[in-house]
Amino acid sequence: MLDTVTLALLAALATVLGAALVGVMAIIYPTVPGLRHWAAAELLLALGFGVYVIRGSDLAVAISVVAGNGLVYTALYHFAEGNRALAGERAPRPMGPFVAALATHLAALTFLTVVVENFPLRSALNSLGFAGLSVLIAWDLWPMLRRPGRQFGARIVTTAFAVHGAFHLVRAVLSFSQPASEQFLDGTPLTQATYLAEFTLALIVLGGLIALVGEHLRRRIEELAELDSLTGILNRRAFFLLAQVQLNLALRHGEPVSLLMVDIDRFKAVNDTHGHLVGDAVLRGVAATLGDDLRAHDLIGRFGGEEFILLLYGLDAVDATVVAERLRTRVPSHTARSRDQEVGVTVSIGVTGGYPDPSWTVDSLIAKADDALYRAKDMGRNRVEANRMPYRLAKADQVYAD
Template sequence: MSIPTALIGIASLSCLMSVAVLGSLFHAQIPGIRHWCLASGVLAAVTALLLLFQRSPSIILGASALLVVASLSALQGFRRFFHLRASLSGEYLAVGAILAGLVYWTYLSPDIDARVVIISAFLGYVRFVIAWLVQRHRPAGRPRYGYYFVSGVALLGAFVHVIRCAVYGLGLAHETDFLEATPVNVAFLGMATLTLPCLSVGMVMLAHDRLAQRMERLATIDDLTGVFGRRAFIARAEALLGSAKGAKSPLSIALLDIDNFKSINDRHGHAAGDQALANVAATISREIRQADVLGRVGGEEFALLLPRTGKEDALRLVDRLRAIVASAVSEGPAACVACTLSAGVDEFRACDTLASAMARADAALYAAKAKGRNCVVPAGAEQGKWIEPVETAVLNRR
């Protein structure tokens, strides 16, 4: 068995293994997985055809065409993975031109070097685009290793194919047989065989990261409202409190509760109650500043952290939110439900823990409920310690 034949056999086995691994991820419904699996399956068929029918021009032509299609399918998989548009029309035109060239240089004017040039040029383009896509659209805040691995392998494969295209295009090497055991052919096939399974491993790494991202989101984000859940909010609040103490900058907290929420469920049903929660959370999320942190800490209770904000400014900001929620138009099952908020606000003190500040804000929230609801009360006001009135007019939107 010649070295090129052995390399093709190794590539065939690696493609079959990739199909098995990627196929096991179908249930996760990750965009792009099916395209990657299809590409690996087609490549397995390509290598099998080359092994079984090494001397048949028609089989080699078909295998070459399938190789181009498989590469485009892999690229499309990466685009779908990053939620991008489908392949460009120019790419389909290029595939058509390549197929025409393969027919011409197989039957009308047989030339293996020319076929190598056009296929290598296209494969180099595909690998370059994959490397660029992975780096350009790598999600912020995610571990970088898998994305750097994929882009690095794709870039290495691109250089291999571009160099191969140049070597044969400039006449620096010639082939009379696709699997001829020349040093140049062995070197290029060896590099291609090395990068192919590595790219498949990279695909699995990206799929795993997407699954991990989903699990982390389930653990941190409240599914109904789309804001932080209680545990994630507390973790974020502790971190912000530590930063605020270190920088000696003000930090305020507000606890907000939807008024008469139980009656919404009783009168309109739980679907309307869920929609009311989602609507209120969406309204608050739209209006708060980028640095502010919103979390759902109870059934109908939200907590809001306001970095670099003193008590008076926090009162005005929260009262603005209260007024906006009261005037908001609900959607969905809660379209007929008018929601109002009661809130308690306090500023962290130098000796405060998160629990102590939240306890004071919670007491102020209860005072707001006792006051008649749909109002904002600062901590201390329930004991007569706060005399400055809260601004209740709806301020202009930022």
């Protein structure tokens, strides 16, 4: 086996390579969350492993223990923050508790190095700290493993840090079999195994991070293909595909489902009077207002032009009409501005829905809701009209409808 110093330097070189690659990715893909944290983590790991090997005097050992471990712990903290960012956590974890815990930990390591030389206890304490942070990193990545689709990169990084945490728990126990004074430069088998594990972890995590970035970019491309570029809601094609899935689920589980067609009243006049940029702002504002109160399993899409379409799972036409009326009253309060002038609009909404039978399709729902929408337009606009879909009773062959 290679000597301890060589293994520590190899771990440092691996993390330098990681810092360079992740740093380049952060420059090329600045919108990918977490990359800057990962680049900082890789660089801090490289510095920490490099500091580990500057031993030879009591002062050098003390500096190495405090500075080296401080850098490595801070690197693991940045790994955790990068993973949280990629998992969708917008707010960073408060750094105060970490700084306080790190200061206390480093003070204990210094005491066990300078005041009372106790290498086994210091090694065990360090391993417990590494194990705790490794488990925290794996825990932060856990939500990503439950997302649909391939999660190859997340599995690699999660598994690597989970195994790393388990290794350090074992090392904490085995540390008490080590000599009372440190033998770093000569290297005990446990110390050599530790640096070999760190070198292996650095390479595996780097591969996992690259895979994570690739998966994130692929998902982003898929999302852009499904979203309307102006409003950020589903485009027509994506809405139809997802709405059919929801309709099938409602039929299978005996749940009601409703569809709303929403049209901005006199939208052409807005464009003609205030210009298309203001018209675009109105479209974005209406889309945001309509989507604000929706539940996670409801759908909203842009049907075309100034028309929007919503699918409400679990609501029949009566309940959906209540929702539609609430949306109708909210839209005028969200306006756009044109030359310091407020531009407000109203909407007309057509509603249909009920308990589906196998004859229902997304197209048939749209046809019924569209009919109700045109009735709302004919009756003066800025109103809600509803049609119930035909449905068939389970023990009868008679079709009922409004």
